Amino acid sequence: MGPVERAFSAPGKALIAGGYLVLYPEYDSYVTALSSRMHALVRGQETEKHIRKITIESSQFAEGIWSYDLDSNIPFGNIKEVHGRRNPFLEATLMCVLAFVDADSRPGFDITIRIFSDPGYHTRDDTTTRVSSNGKRQFLYHKKKINEVAKTGLGSSAGLVSVVTAALLSYFTGNRDVDSLRNTVHNCTQIAHCHAQKKIGSGFDVAAAVYGSIVYRRFQPSLIDEILKHEFHSMQGDSTLALDYKNSLQSIVGSDWHFKIEKCALPPGVRLVMGDVSVGSETPKLVSLVLKWKQENPVEGEKLFESLNKANGSLIAALSSLHELQRANEAAYSATLKDYQVAMKGGAGMAEVNPLRRVSAAIATVRDHLRALTTATGADIEPPSQTALLDRCSRLPGVLGGVVPGAGGFDAICLLVLEDAIPTMLQTTEKDQSFSNVKWLPLHEESDGLLETSPEDYAGL
Ligand SMILES: Nc1ncnc2c1ncn2[C@@H]1O[C@H](COP(=O)(O)OP(=O)(O)OP(=O)(O)O)[C@@H](O)[C@H]1O
Numbered sequence: 001m002g003p004v005e006r007a008f009s010a011p012g013k014a015l016i017a018g019g020y021l022v023l024y025p026e027y028d029s030y031v032t033a034l035s036s037r038m039h040a041l042v043r044g045q046e047t048e049k050h051i052r053k054i055t056i057e058s059s060q061f062a063e064g065i066w067s068y069d070l071d072s073n074i075p076f077g078n079i080k081e082v083h084g085r086r087n088p089f090l091e092a093t094l095m096c097v098l099a100f101v102d103a104d105s106r107p108g109f110d111i112t113i114r115i116f117s118d119p120g121y122h123t124r125d126d127t128t129t130r131v132s133s134n135g136k137r138q139f140l141y142h143k144k145k146i147n148e149v150a151k152t153g154l155g156s157s158a159g160l161v162s163v164v165t166a167a168l169l170s171y172f173t174g175n176r177d178v179d180s181l182r183n184t185v186h187n188c189t190q191i192a193h194c195h196a197q198k199k200i201g202s203g204f205d206v207a208a209a210v211y212g213s214i215v216y217r218r219f220q221p222s223l224i225d226e227i228l229k230h231e232f233h234s235m236q237g238d239s240t241l242a243l244d245y246k247n248s249l250q251s252i253v254g255s256d257w258h259f260k261i262e263k264c265a266l267p268p269g270v271r272l273v274m275g276d277v278s279v280g281s282e283t284p285k286l287v288s289l290v291l292k293w294k295q296e297n298p299v300e301g302e303k304l305f306e307s308l309n310k311a312n313g314s315l316i317a318a319l320s321s322l323h324e325l326q327r328a329n330e331a332a333y334s335a336t337l338k339d340y341q342v343a344m345k346g347g348a349g350m351a352e353v354n355p356l357r358r359v360s361a362a363i364a365t366v367r368d369h370l371r372a373l374t375t376a377t378g379a380d381i382e383p384p385s386q387t388a389l390l391d392r393c394s395r396l397p398g399v400l401g402g403v404v405p406g407a408g409g410f411d412a413i414c415l416l417v418l419e420d421a422i423p424t425m426l427q428t429t430e431k432d433q434s435f436s437n438v439k440w441l442p443l444h445e446e447s448d449g450l451l452e453t454s455p456e457d458y459a460g461l
């Protein structure tokens with residue numbers, strides 16, 4: 001077999017509704033896939049059986065090269081980087097995919113994967129830009145190592161694991177049809193991502209990377225509980241443990257996860273606008289405060305979660321009814337958008353029944369409950385400074401409302417804005433001092449999940 005070259009990309013995410021609730025399998029969340037994507041370009045070829053090399057390059061970062069010379073006498077090859085560099089996400093991905101495809105029983109391989117990450121994932125500070133030969137891709141190059149560069153919270157590790165998994169599965173199975181690989185990529189990625197994080201998260205970031213914008217309801221954590229107990233290093237020294245891992249992994253990856261991944265997208269004419277508010281928050285701290293409070297206050301916790309869930313449901317339903325209106329009567333839909341914008345500019349009164357009002361009202365109710373959760377738990381989910389900022393944003397013409405996405409905190413805001421109103425909104429906020437600490441990010445919703453892309457688009461980088 002000659003060398004194989006393929007490329008895949010997967011999007012970053014914003015959790016618009018469902019923070020905290022998404023950790024429980026009984027609640028729906030609304031996740032938007034973003035135009036910032038993670039890319040993997042894979043080139044591989046068969047070699048003699050004893051050669052098993054995988055090199056992963058992420059040259060946008062200092063020391064961004066991880067080389068694995070796998071030992072053909074040890075199950076899964078003893079995944080140790082030759083320079084002693086650690087990247088737990090890559091190690092876990094290699095382990096899962098090599099076990100899943102039973103690489104030990106295959107011919108040798110020499111694989112190189114080049115990673116590229118779009119500008120939205122990390123700070124732009126202290127970077128230089130490089131453009132591919134055909135001008136289609138543009139990436140930022142940092143001077144520091146990957147774990148020293150500030151992240152923006154779009155889910156870089158979920159994107160990384162998804163595209164590396166897709167690249168390796170595609171190489172080993174010979175399958176490049178993303179749709180037929182999608183569920184396998186998803187299930188392997190969730191397991192690898194949990195191994196690397198040493199915990200079972202809600203998985204919404206991985207699901208969005210693979211499936212794109214979705215209404216998501218998580219899988220039962222018990223599904224992968226047992227397999228996560230396998231210790232990588234002990235398995236590599238013990239072929240019985242390794243065989244047990246491989247069999248369990250293949251059966252779990254191949255099973256039905258009974259989770260919800262309903263494709264969605266913002267209604268036509270409505271755009272997502274993200275603002276960076278500069279001070280980062282630490283998601284794990286917020287999550288542990290909320291979970292502790294819920295455990296200590298089961299009755300109040302349940303009540304608040306149920307109310308928040310109802311509000312999230314109203315928002316999801318209101319967005320979906322806009323799609324229905326647009327499909328049923330395009331002209332009426334355009335009039336609705338116009339009517340809303342004119343009314344907010346102080347023009348003619350808007351129809352009481354304008355369906356966009358349902359979206360704004362639902363966002364306002366979601367925020368009411370998130371503020372109640374903030375007060376009850378002491379976690380800065382929607383802290384007062386963000387309340388003031390979101391309230392100001394909500395009064396701008398054409399803004400349906402906004403939330404602090406995901407776990408909340410100080411670092412970002414996420415608005416739903418009528419597309420036609422965005423230029424005026426940018427102008428207004430630029431002149432207004434009260435928006436001086438907000439940097440609007442060059443991001444928008446692109447609802448696709450994992451895609452195959454063209455290797456030529458990365459030439460010259
Ligand atoms: N472009 C990349 N190249 C190599 N490794 C990467 C890249 N992007 C992410 N990683 C790996 O993922 C780690 C960051 O994962 P982490 O889960 O902490 O952040 P995140 O997924 O961006 O989180 P958040 O959900 O807050 O956005 C890095 O330290 C590195 O190991």
Ligand SMILES: C[C@@](O)(CCOP(=O)(O)O)CC(=O)O
Binds near residue numbers: 015283
């Ligand atoms: C709080 C939580 O529900 C969302 C975290 O989202 P983000 O990392 O802030 O985008 C935690 C999780 O789902 O893993």
